[in-house]
Amino acid sequence: MKRTNLELTVGGFVLIGILALGYLSINLGRVELLGRRGYMIFADFPTVGGLKSGSSVEIAGVEVGRVDSIRLANYQARVTFRIQEGVKLQEDTIASIKTKGLIGEKYVRLSPGGSDRVIQSGGQIREVEAPVDLEELIGKYIFGQVE
Amino acid sequence: MSVVRSTPLRPVQSLGRWGVESLEAMGRFALFLGEAVVWTFIPPLKVSQFYRRVHFIGVRSLSVILLTGAFTGMVLGLQTFLTLSRFGSEALLGPAVALSLVREMGPVFTALMVTGRTGSALTAEIGIMRITEQIDAIQVMGLNPMRYLIVPILLAGVATFPLLTAIFDVVGILGGYLVGVQIMGLSSGTYFGEMRTFVSLDDITTGLWKSFAFGVVVTWACSYKGYYTAQGTVGVSRATTEAVVLSSVLILVWDYFMGSVLP
Numbered sequence: 001m002k003r004t005n006l007e008l009t010v011g012g013f014v015l016i017g018i019l020a021l022g023y024l025s026i027n028l029g030r031v032e033l034l035g036r037r038g039y040m041i042f043a044d045f046p047t048v049g050g051l052k053s054g055s056s057v058e059i060a061g062v063e064v065g066r067v068d069s070i071r072l073a074n075y076q077a078r079v080t081f082r083i084q085e086g087v088k089l090q091e092d093t094i095a096s097i098k099t100k101g102l103i104g105e106k107y108v109r110l111s112p113g114g115s116d117r118v119i120q121s122g123g124q125i126r127e128v129e130a131p132v133d134l135e136e137l138i139g140k141y142i143f144g145q146v147e
Numbered sequence: 148m149s150v151v152r153s154t155p156l157r158p159v160q161s162l163g164r165w166g167v168e169s170l171e172a173m174g175r176f177a178l179f180l181g182e183a184v185v186w187t188f189i190p191p192l193k194v195s196q197f198y199r200r201v202h203f204i205g206v207r208s209l210s211v212i213l214l215t216g217a218f219t220g221m222v223l224g225l226q227t228f229l230t231l232s233r234f235g236s237e238a239l240l241g242p243a244v245a246l247s248l249v250r251e252m253g254p255v256f257t258a259l260m261v262t263g264r265t266g267s268a269l270t271a272e273i274g275i276m277r278i279t280e281q282i283d284a285i286q287v288m289g290l291n292p293m294r295y296l297i298v299p300i301l302l303a304g305v306a307t308f309p310l311l312t313a314i315f316d317v318v319g320i321l322g323g324y325l326v327g328v329q330i331m332g333l334s335s336g337t338y339f340g341e342m343r344t345f346v347s348l349d350d351i352t353t354g355l356w357k358s359f360a361f362g363v364v365v366t367w368a369c370s371y372k373g374y375y376t377a378q379g380t381v382g383v384s385r386a387t388t389e390a391v392v393l394s395s396v397l398i399l400v401w402d403y404f405m406g407s408v409l410p
Contacts, residue, residue, distance in 0.1 A: 003195075006198060006199065006202055007198060009202060009206045010198055010201050010202050010205070010206060012206075013201070013202075013205045013206045013209060013307075013310070014201075014205075014310065016209075016310075016314060017205075017307075017309070017310025017311065017313055017314055018310065020310070020313035020314045020316065020317040021309070021310065021313040021355075023313075023317055024249065024313055024316055024317065024351050025348065025351055027343065028245060028249070028342060028343060028346040028350075028351060029346070029347065029348035029350075029351045029352075054347065100344070105344060105345070
């Protein structure tokens with residue numbers, strides 16, 4: 001085979017392979033290609049119950065950011081979010097940890113408030129709602145303590 | 148070495164010979180890789196040979212990878228759908244197909260297919276070079292057969308296996324889509340959406356590390372068996388068989404160890 005042909009087919013093969021790799025890592029692995037954009041805010045939850053870094057943050061079911069890190073601060077779980085630029089969050093926004101479906105993964109739902117003041121980068125969401133502990137709820141139901 | 152005359156000791160001697168010989172073979176096998184790795188880092192690299200090997204291992208295997216990838220994905224889609232529908236959780240078809248492809252089946256099947264398609268041919272090629280004394284000729288010309296022959300093959304294995312695996316994964320996921328969505332009637336948003344939710348970057352890097360390792364294992368085993376082939380046509384045919392068996396076994400054994408160590 002001529003050398004140019006050889007180089008052409010090898011180049012084509014490498015291109016297809018890299019396209020496949022790119023599809024896997026960007027579409028499924030959620031690698032952010034153009035750097036990390038957005039601003040950071042945090043919230044302290046009494047418990048995160050299965051939330052992980054990388055879990056999505058949604059308003060009205062639309063993804064507006066991701067969980068950046070989770071660590072312990074003053075015996076509470078301090079969850080840091082990276083929120084897309086252009087999404088303004090009012091000071092009385094409520095952050096709650098919810099489950100997709102009955103056994104799906106955990107995500108953070110933000111319910112916008114009505115305040116005029118917005119949370120700046122590095123600010124805190126003060127209104128939080130811990131995830132519902134299904135086992136505890138079932139336990140209470142069985143022993144008749146659900147109000 | 149003198150043969151032991153008395154019969155009771157003969158089995159002991161043959162056991163000992165078997166032990167020493169297999170230990171020698173393992174040592175030679177390890178030294179072969181060690182030498183090749185050392186020569187990899189000593190310039191110059193034979194670039195044209197490397198291109199030729201990438202073409203040989205990568206481009207020529209593409210059609211078989213596309214075919215087996217598509218059908219593996221379709222079988223996975225079909226069987227997983229039937230299993231999941233018993234629990235009423237067909238929605239998880241996407242992640243089930245993607246996870247098994249990306250973590251296990253992609254790297255392993257790709258490595259096995261390339262072993263059959265290309266590894267055997269590599270062994271035969273190097274083996275025939277050995278028995279027709281072409282390798283000796285290379286040495287006589289003052290060239291190093293390690294640098295000229297083996298290093299390009301190893302590097303081409305490392306370069307092509309992850310790419311072939313990625314192609315296998317993508318084609319497999321599309322095959323699962325074909326069966327799950329087009330035939331079984333799952334919605335396409337559910338298939339791809341749930342997949343995106345459950346597959347993480349760790350799964351993809353695990354698969355990639357495996358394919359890197361298999362790239363080394365397959366080219367190493369196949370070129371070793373060819374390099375140390377016995378004389379004659381029977382020697383080459385035996386070397387080819389042994390190469391395919393050795394690399395297939397190594398792939399599956401190594402897959403378990405990597406799977407238990409990687410996240």
